[in-house]
Amino acid sequence: MNPVKQGGKWGMTYPYTLSFRNDVSVHRKGGDIILTNGRISALRLKEPSPGLSAIVDSLSDKGGTEDALCNILINEDGASNLGKFYYHLSKLMEKDFLCRTVKHEGQCISTLEPISKYFQFKEQHIDSNVKYRISRFAYCHDENGRMVLESPLGHCRLVLHDWRGAAYINMLSQPCTVRDINIAFPDVNKEVVRQVFVFLFNTHAICEVDEDGNVAEEHNNALLQWEFHDLLLHARSRAGRHSNPVGGTYRFMKKIDPLPAVKTKMNGETVELYKPDIEKLKKDDVPFTFVVEKRCSVRENGEDPLTAEQIGEFLYRSARIRKIMDAVPEKGLYSQVSNRPYAGGGAIYELELYLTINRCKGLEKGMYHYDPKEHTLTRISDYNDKLEKLLKDASRASARDYLPDTLITYTARFQRFMWKYQSMAYAVILKDAGLLMQNMYLVATAMNLAPCAIGNGDSDLFAEASGLDYYVEGSVGEFTLESKKK
Ligand SMILES: Cc1cc2nc3c(=O)[nH]c(=O)nc-3n(C[C@H](O)[C@H](O)[C@H](O)COP(=O)(O)O)c2cc1C
Numbered sequence: 061m062n063p064v065k066q067g068g069k070w071g072m073t074y075p076y077t078l079s080f081r082n083d084v085s086v087h088r089k090g091g092d093i094i095l096t097n098g099r100i101s102a103l104r105l106k107e108p109s110p111g112l113s114a115i116v117d118s119l120s121d122k123g124g125t126e127d128a129l130c131n132i133l134i135n136e137d138g139a140s141n142l143g144k145f146y147y148h149l150s151k152l153m154e155k156d157f158l159c160r161t162v163k164h165e166g167q168c169i170s171t172l173e174p175i176s177k178y179f180q181f182k183e184q185h186i187d188s189n190v191k192y193r194i195s196r197f198a199y200c201h202d203e204n205g206r207m208v209l210e211s212p213l214g215h216c217r218l219v220l221h222d223w224r225g226a227a228y229i230n231m232l233s234q235p236c237t238v239r240d241i242n243i244a245f246p247d248v249n250k251e252v253v254r255q256v257f258v259f260l261f262n263t264h265a266i267c268e269v270d271e272d273g274n275v276a277e278e279h280n281n282a283l284l285q286w287e288f289h290d291l292l293l294h295a296r297s298r299a300g301r302h303s304n305p306v307g308g309t310y311r312f313m314k315k316i317d318p319l320p321a322v323k324t325k326m327n328g329e330t331v332e333l334y335k336p337d338i339e340k341l342k343k344d345d346v347p348f349t350f351v352v353e354k355r356c357s358v359r360e361n362g363e364d365p366l367t368a369e370q371i372g373e374f375l376y377r378s379a380r381i382r383k384i385m386d387a388v389p390e391k392g393l394y395s396q397v398s399n400r401p402y403a404g405g406g407a408i409y410e411l412e413l414y415l416t417i418n419r420c421k422g423l424e425k426g427m428y429h430y431d432p433k434e435h436t437l438t439r440i441s442d443y444n445d446k447l448e449k450l451l452k453d454a455s456r457a458s459a460r461d462y463l464p465d466t467l468i469t470y471t472a473r474f475q476r477f478m479w480k481y482q483s484m485a486y487a488v489i490l491k492d493a494g495l496l497m498q499n500m501y502l503v504a505t506a507m508n509l510a511p512c513a514i515g516n517g518d519s520d521l522f523a524e525a526s527g528l529d530y531y532v533e534g535s536v537g538e539f540t541l542e543s544k545k546k
Pocket residue numbers: 355356357358359457458459497512513514515516
């Protein structure tokens with residue numbers, strides 16, 4: 061057993077089983093053993109002793125407690141190699157190769173799995189009478205048929221092997237001690253419960269409740285302001301505290317066809333749009349610095365409505381396709397990409413534009429989809445209550461007392477992006493929306509129009525108004541465009 065200092069005296073923790081994580085593979089080369097963990101992390105054990113080699117075999121199989129592993133070494137090598145054993149054990153822990161499993165009568169209750177190279181296990185002393193409760197950042201989900209508990213605050217996950225783990229967590233929704241759980245589950249060894257608490261603590265899934273009923277998490281001004289979903293997106297969409305692949309992994313290649321660069325034309329009447337003379341604009345347009353310095357959000361419209369020609373020029377200058385490049389797999393380009401006036405992650409350009417026209421000379425009220433290749437609009441819906449609600453929401457969000465002339469809703473063809481990118485897909489889609497917004501601001505300013513980004517919109521309402529599938533092509537951004545007051 062591991063001696064642990066508890067409140068000034070040395071106590072014992074319940075012996076957990078050590079084993080390799082599922083993704084650790086063992087290669088034997090020459091006399092050496094090379095361990096890799098499915099990512100880049102590798103550890104070479106140079107000419108390991110028979111005892112160390114037997115320990116590696118045990119860790120890749122069912123594993124063993126620290127004492128059991130020690131015994132393997134002593135049986136094979138004698139006690140003189142114990143120092144080496146602890147050295148290698150600490151290296152394996154450092155490399156986040158090892159899982160810790162707590163068992164009751166031979167049955168696995170829960171396993172602590174490191175998911176980040178920053179994980180450091182803490183033998184936290186858990187007092188049986190101190191209250192803990194579940195953190196508001198903890199969540200359970202299925203992972204390849206296993207129920208796992210994770211938190212964006214932590215660097216490891218807890219696998220819940222049987223119903224008891226889940227039952228403890230349910231009890232922890234209210235302040236609860238190890239003793240409370242011991243009373244509720246008298247058949248389970250008390251120290252097993254305490255060890256599960258140690259694991260929960262390491263997962264950052266539980267917080268200590270003080271005598272006044274407070275938890276530190278709620279008195280930390282930084283954490284207090286994080287919402288669960290925001291912190292989870294932040295932690296999982298950036299590299300760091302998880303071991304999921306990040307970036308262009310093409311995990312659906314050869315399983316699902318990638319979406320083409322241009323969305324198939326939607327049903328509805330086609331409206332040809334005006335194309336400005338870009339070469340002339342390059343020479344005669346207002347200076348760049350004038351535009352950047354003049355750019356601002358405008359929340360009032362002019363007396364005269366926008367015109368269809370202005371909308372044509374605006375879309376052409378801010379969002380058209382300049383060029384399409386077909387996939388060239390031998391050069392590492394596995395799907396069609398395109399070139400447009402704004403930058404876009406991976407040149408994927410997953411964003412589509414839908415214009416809800418309220419007041420525009422030359423365009424009837426209704427909803428239109430923009431085809432950035434043909435530079436046309438397709439009229440997909442007559443004006444109706446749902447479109448009015450979209451306009452009302454934008455009006456409220458921008459503190460207007462009237463409905464904006466034009467609402468441009470950005471959607472993302474999610475799977476176009478998700479086909480290639482992993483972990484970061486949604487985060488980059490939002491970044492792409494931000495870039496398009498800035499480009500629209502600049503073009504609108506150069507054209508002396510009134511632009512304003514809108515921070516939120518109802519994606520379900522948009523799905524109903526457009527008839528698009530929420531999960532296939534959902535709204536991710538809104539922008540209003542109007543004529544400018546003279
Ligand atoms: C992502 C984003 C969301 C925004 N959301 C709104 C909004 O919902 N309502 C609004 O009136 N302005 C919104 N704005 C405009 C900002 O309020 C504005 O950019 C900021 O106050 C700076 O002013 P300026 O754009 O005039 O320089 C948003 C801007 C951005 C970039």
